[in-house]
Amino acid sequence: MLQQYDFQEPHLVAIDNVVFGYEQGQLKLLLFQRTIEPSKGDWSLVGGWVNPDESVEDAAYRVLTSLTGLSDLFMEQVEVFSKPDRDPGGRVISVVFYALINIQEHNHQLVDHYGAKWWPVNDLPPLIFDHGKMAEVALEKLRMKASRDLVGRDLLPAEFTLTQLRNLYNCIFMKEFDPGNFRKKILSLNALRRLDKKDTSESKKGAYYYTFKNIETDQFTERIINF
Amino acid sequence: MLQQYDFQEPHLVAIDNVVFGYEQGQLKLLLFQRTIEPSKGDWSLVGGWVNPDESVEDAAYRVLTSLTGLSDLFMEQVEVFSKPDRDPGGRVISVVFYALINIQEHNHQLVDHYGAKWWPVNDLPPLIFDHGKMAEVALEKLRMKASRDLVGRDLLPAEFTLTQLRNLYNCIFMKEFDPGNFRKKILSLNALRRLDKKDTSESKKGAYYYTFKNIETDQFTERIINF
DNA sequence: TTTAACAAAAGTATTAATTACTTTTAATAT
DNA sequence: ATATTAAAAGTAATTAATACTTTTGTTAAA
Numbered sequence: 001m002l003q004q005y006d007f008q009e010p011h012l013v014a015i016d017n018v019v020f021g022y023e024q025g026q027l028k029l030l031l032f033q034r035t036i037e038p039s040k041g042d043w044s045l046v047g048g049w050v051n052p053d054e055s056v057e058d059a060a061y062r063v064l065t066s067l068t069g070l071s072d073l074f075m076e077q078v079e080v081f082s083k084p085d086r087d088p089g090g091r092v093i094s095v096v097f098y099a100l101i102n103i104q105e106h107n108h109q110l111v112d113h114y115g116a117k118w119w120p121v122n123d124l125p126p127l128i129f130d131h132g133k134m135a136e137v138a139l140e141k142l143r144m145k146a147s148r149d150l151v152g153r154d155l156l157p158a159e160f161t162l163t164q165l166r167n168l169y170n171c172i173f174m175k176e177f178d179p180g181n182f183r184k185k186i187l188s189l190n191a192l193r194r195l196d197k198k199d200t201s202e203s204k205k206g207a208y209y210y211t212f213k214n215i216e217t218d219q220f221t222e223r224i225i226n227f
Numbered sequence: 228m229l230q231q232y233d234f235q236e237p238h239l240v241a242i243d244n245v246v247f248g249y250e251q252g253q254l255k256l257l258l259f260q261r262t263i264e265p266s267k268g269d270w271s272l273v274g275g276w277v278n279p280d281e282s283v284e285d286a287a288y289r290v291l292t293s294l295t296g297l298s299d300l301f302m303e304q305v306e307v308f309s310k311p312d313r314d315p316g317g318r319v320i321s322v323v324f325y326a327l328i329n330i331q332e333h334n335h336q337l338v339d340h341y342g343a344k345w346w347p348v349n350d351l352p353p354l355i356f357d358h359g360k361m362a363e364v365a366l367e368k369l370r371m372k373a374s375r376d377l378v379g380r381d382l383l384p385a386e387f388t389l390t391q392l393r394n395l396y397n398c399i400f401m402k403e404f405d406p407g408n409f410r411k412k413i414l415s416l417n418a419l420r421r422l423d424k425k426d427t428s429e430s431k432k433g434a435y436y437y438t439f440k441n442i443e444t445d446q447f448t449e450r451i452i453n454f
Numbered sequence: 455t456t457t458a459a460c461a462a463a464a465g466t467a468t469t470a471a472t473t474a475c476t477t478t479t480a481a482t483a484t
Numbered sequence: 485a486t487a488t489t490a491a492a493a494g495t496a497a498t499t500a501a502t503a504c505t506t507t508t509g510t511t512a513a514a
Contacts, residue, residue: 005317010237010281013320052236052318055309077306080322082282090232092281093240095307163462180504183463203461204510223453390491408473410492430490431481453472 012092015060016131017046018078018138019068021103021118022155027171028103028118029135030111031125040126045135046116047094060097067113067114069107074088074143074154075099078138086130098138100154109137122174139172146172147223152214160201161207239319242287243358244273245305245365246295248330248345249382250393254398255330255345255364257338258352265315265353274321274341274364287324294341296334301381302326303372305365313357319435325365327381349401373399374452377418380439388426388434389413400452 019030022160031043048063057075065071078096086092103118119125121139124132145151149162151172152165166182186192200208237364246257258270277283284302292298305323313319330345346352348366351359372378377393378399393409413419418439425433 005475006237008239008276011277011279011376012232012235012238013238013240037354049235050238050320052238053311055311055326056307056320057309080307082277082284082322083280084280092232093277093283096307126391132500161462163480179501180464185501198510200510204512205460205462205508206510207462223450264462388491405474406491407475407493425481425491426480431483431488432479432491433481436489 002128003212005106006028012090013056014046014092014094015050015056015063015080016094016134017060017064017075018096018097018135018143019046020036020100020121020138021106021156021201022168022171023103023118025167025171026120027122027168028105028120030101030116030126031119031122032114034128035115042128043098043119043125043131050095056095057097059097059164060095064099064101067111067116068101068106069110070101073099074099078134078141079133080128083130088129094134096134096138098142100142100151102154103155104157113226115218121171130210143172149188150186150212159195159197161209162209163202163204195202239317240277241274241319241321242277242283242290243271243289243321243323243423245323245325245362246273246291246299247348247369247382248333249395250330250345252398253347254349254395255347256351256352257328257343259341259343260452261355262342263427270344270346270352270358270435271321271355271356272358277322282296282426283322284324287322287326291328293324294343295328296337297328297332298388300326300328303368305414306407308357308361310357312345315356322364322385323361323363323365325369325380327369329384330386348398354376361409370399374450377413377416377439384439386422386424387437388429388436390429393402393438395454 021028021030030046032046032095034040034042034044046067047065048059050059054062057077060075061073064073065073075097076096080093080095082093084091086094121135124135126132127135142151146169152160152168155168156164161185163179165186166177166179169182170176191213192210195211197209199209200206248255248257249423257273259273261267261269261271263376273290275286277286281289283386286303288300291300291302300369302324306323307320307322309320311318313321348362351362353359354362363432369378373396374425379387379395382395383391389410390406392413393406397403418440419437422436424436427433
């Protein structure tokens with residue numbers, strides 16, 4: 001049972017965002033480079049402190065919107081990292097979130113100004129503290145999400161081909177999905193609308209563009225990917 | 228980016244455990260009754276403060292082992308609850324865990340002494356603050372766990388029948404599984420060992436007792452239940 | 455103007471898993 | 485003996501997943 005609040009030791013609480021984006025056929029992570037010791041030159045996730053008057057969700061959202069200029073971000077709690085010695089600078093409890101953002105649409109100047117950079121998930125630089133583990137767990141969580149719901153709305157451009165969507169899933173699960181079976185499965189969900197436009201950059205025949213139906217079709221709890 | 232640590236406002240951080248047990252064919256939750264206002268008479272989860280030198284996992288484990296007298300508890304992080312006004316007594320960030328414990332084996336005297344009581348999950352009393360929501364999310368998390376791994380090792384007695392195990396799953400998912408299909412599926416996992424003893428209390432023919440194989444057979448990431 | 459090339463899109467055949475049932479079994483109680 | 489009970493085993497139909505092959509529409513080269 002909780003005893004009197006006054007005699008309890010308070011803790012510093014931070015959030016760290018694992019920010020996923022998709023660009024040039026690659027799943028990427030938004031990272032900052034440390035300019036001071038310790039771990040100078042190493043990279044870190046997009047973190048910040050939690051203010052007294054906000055929830056950890058508010059904090060994570062505030063940090064990310066002010067960095068990217070985007071609103072309406074998809075974010076989800078991942079896990080709390082709280083080993084007493086996880087941060088050499090002092091005892092900090094960190095709540096990790098992951099976010100999905102559209103690299104095309106975010107404010108590049110703002111991100112550049114803060115010195116942030118996009119890194120391919122399968123070719124990350126050394127990360128500080130336990131941030132490597134955080135990214136790992138976040139990717140696992142994203143896989144869970146992508147196996148239940150169709151992700152892509154937040155990562156792909158508004159109009160995309162099934163090949164692009166499949167490649168995104170290839171990146172997330174780090175495996176090659178069979179083109180025929182993937183399209184059959186995805187279309188059976190009835191969540192996409194085919195446009196009368198084609199992308200002819202990848203093939204002579206051309207691949208139809210699709211959009212997500214604007215209704216909340218994401219709401220299927222059915223399983224998409226078995227993993 | 229994290230600025231200097233010294234000027235940051237610290238937070239009170241607590242843990243709350245959603246403690247699941249299984250008894251008399253029912254899934255139950257261990258709860259405390261509040262003896263003081265506000266919300267006097269209402270019930271709460273098994274909570275406690277996080278000490279400066281321990282992780283939130285350590286704190287959750289410490290609180291639960293000291294209450295139940297059990298060690299080697301299965302626990303898993305659920306989610307952080309951190310709305311600024313969630314606790315009328317002050318700003319407290321709470322990390323929720325769920326735990327699976329064997330009601331038979333825990334220290335009843337200790338639990339009685341603290342005034343805790345087991346409640347059936349589908350007939351809970353009013354819970355304080357956001358504890359109702361916590362229990363709800365924890366149950367959802369338990370369902371995720373039970374759909375991937377065979378739960379029961381921590382909830383059932385060492386020797387149990389497939390009917391008991393099925394009933395546990397019925398409780399967790401709040402639906403009736405087909406007896407034949409359930410046994411076929413479970414036995415195909417090859418995680419149980421059949422004993423040469425039968426339980427004849429439920430039928431004339433009698434149902435074989437089973438135990439979990441002591442090897443780490445829980446490790447299948449394959450799917451057990453589709454939900 | 456044909457033909458080769460390309461990936462999209464559609465189709466197929468096989469296997470595996472799920473689901474809804476029915477039948478048999480072993481013991482007890484009438 | 486016979487009816488009863490739930491366990492345990494079995495079956496048949498359906499659905500889903502997988503590994504392929506074929507067709508299509510367009511472009512670029514012969």
